[in-house]
Amino acid sequence: MLAPAYATGGDSLARIVMKFGGTSMAGTERIRRVANIVRKQQAAGHEVAVVVSAMAGETDRLVNFCREANALYDPAEYDVVVASGEQVTSGLLALTLQSLGCKARSWLGWQLPIHTIEAHAKARIESIDADELIASMQRGEIAVIPGFQGLSEDNRVTTLGRGGSDTSAVAVAAAVKADRCDIYTDVDGVYTTDPRIVAKARKLKAVTYEEMLELASVGAKVLQTRSVGLAMKEGVRVQVLSSFIGDDAVPADDLPGTMIVSDDEMNALVENGDMERQLVTGIAHDKNEAKIILTRVPDKPGAVAHIFEPLAQASINVDMIIQNVGRDKGETDVTFTVPQADLARAQALLEDKREEIGFNRIITDSKIAKISVVGVGMKSHAGVASTMFRALSDRGINIQAISTSEIKVSVMIDEDETELAVRVLHTAYGLDTDDEAA
């Protein structure tokens, strides 16, 4: 059920995990602003834990040191080096909170500990021993926890991979059974689409975990995808909100961000009249994919496996796939997308397998974009896809490929038409607000 936090603007006493990213922690002045935001939550009577990233730029500096020391670095020692960035900011935030008169202390990954599987530099959190932490929070101490880091079974430092602090925050929230996990970012919530493209984009009061996963993975880079998956699995209520709300930071209940909730909670919201039921929640776009066409592939069983197995083995994510049978009998063109960053590597791998696959030409194109329409509402309503196709075709936008999931329809178009397509669809699904977004 919905806690009253964002629904009514009030907030009963709660246990809250707050997370601040590297931009918010960049320097002692900004850390002071963060400390003021944290203090207000505690002053409101809540039990508070804070998860912090390293200062913006610091992790890059440390990663560069590792590369200079050893191009093929040992991830166990890499973790020792890079985990220090969050250690510094957690100590500094604890000091700053103390200077504001709060009781506060840092809890490093090995101190709690945050147990992870041993895969250094890309560890996964297995469990967090939270008893001491909860006891400390109940004594009124603000717990400051470095994100991104943990402890392996053999007592060594691990890190979760870049952007892992969101996941740390959600895992801590699950471990302390927090009422809410507030992720402070440099945006103030999740919008119906990118406000830099559509001035009439609306901030969403709430989205479901599944919608957020689709929005995050197609380019609405608000939260790390893995953290949303964990929140869904553990039932952690996540709120995305901004840490840049002026020097006189206001508490979260005065300026709510976007809540990320379960389907049930979303239904309750709609029934209470807090949210309107929408067919489509948001429009996402992604310019970071590239298209590969293999021409005249033999149209026989197993041919497609020859294409995609080597790519999977090289950890290259293939997204949209279309097979155009036609032209010559027994042959087909296969079109698919890969991340632009992997395009050269994918091309080289496919050239290596030219004989096995038996294609004629490789054609590549990185000037494409993927536009996605996302919404839980479309589970029970037909016609979402056809609305999309008609709206785009009415404006002369050519659809090169289509893919769908239960709550998403994506199309591939020419990159130059990205902004036009997003605006057209935002209007077509009735998402435009009357007020222009800030």
Next chain:
Amino acid sequence: MLAPAYATGGDSLARIVMKFGGTSMAGTERIRRVANIVRKQQAAGHEVAVVVSAMAGETDRLVNFCREANALYDPAEYDVVVASGEQVTSGLLALTLQSLGCKARSWLGWQLPIHTIEAHAKARIESIDADELIASMQRGEIAVIPGFQGLSEDNRVTTLGRGGSDTSAVAVAAAVKADRCDIYTDVDGVYTTDPRIVAKARKLKAVTYEEMLELASVGAKVLQTRSVGLAMKEGVRVQVLSSFIGDDAVPADDLPGTMIVSDDEMNALVENGDMERQLVTGIAHDKNEAKIILTRVPDKPGAVAHIFEPLAQASINVDMIIQNVGRDKGETDVTFTVPQADLARAQALLEDKREEIGFNRIITDSKIAKISVVGVGMKSHAGVASTMFRALSDRGINIQAISTSEIKVSVMIDEDETELAVRVLHTAYGLDTDDEAA
């Protein structure tokens, strides 16, 4: 007894702890040079542990962050922040050693652990659990250990105070029962006096712990005093040598530094003819003291206690003390020295106690220097002090105060005469070498 290391230039297989300071660790290029020095020791068949400082400047940067965050910082959180500097360099040195084909791993203070008493920011090492460490060294892995840091009984990060990495190295050497603790610095050994003042200063093959303590505490800033005391207590043989010996670093046995040894070992050295017996080992100078004169203090029991108790309580070290009875009956002038950095604080404390102490005026002078003549030889030989007084008086240098210990005579003189006094004494005790020092 003497191991053959520096006596003959050979070296049987040994267990060695090496320590490198912040200048040696300043950046990945310098760390690579350190790694090459370490590798040569391992290649010679030795078991090696390395203790490292933070990159030069890094600890200052972190201390400044703490001050900005909270002027009255909590030393427990200060320790969390500043200990990160050594964590970074230990990971980077392990990575660099690996890139040279060595097996290496870092062992953080909490991992061994290095147990300390709980006094944050000025902790003392109580014990080191070294079993795992020794086993790792015996497997041929180079152990890289961050200096300066430890773990308190309540599982929190501690640091040993500035310069604490020397002490870490000696403590690790004691714990692993090392044959030698090699401290690499930016000088190549201990000299009879400062070579910047006396070109004919000689590098000493060996000094005793007691001599080194006197030399270190009076301004020959080669080693942290505390580390020398610990080495004496634990019987750790320490060698001071330079890490700046060209890109093609030569092993320690080819270019020996100065060994710091027990009295017995020193006697053995002299009997073997490896060292000449000297009355005086070295001449030290210290310009960092200031003089305070309290005039017309009542000459009655307890008066002096009124002066020095408040200073002791404020942790201000008082060194030379002279009482000049005379002038008016029942009154005396009291002269003493304190570190220049504490002069203002001492003056304020004394002004507060003016009535209790009953002095007339406070006169201060920071333009003084302390010149010390140090040597175990003077234990059994008279005449060292009178040689000093005569040599100085022959050159018209006025002695303002005198203090002595078993192996040291110190005088206070005008700061402007420091260099002259050092040169005069170096010649007077026959310490000048024929070759000019490098």
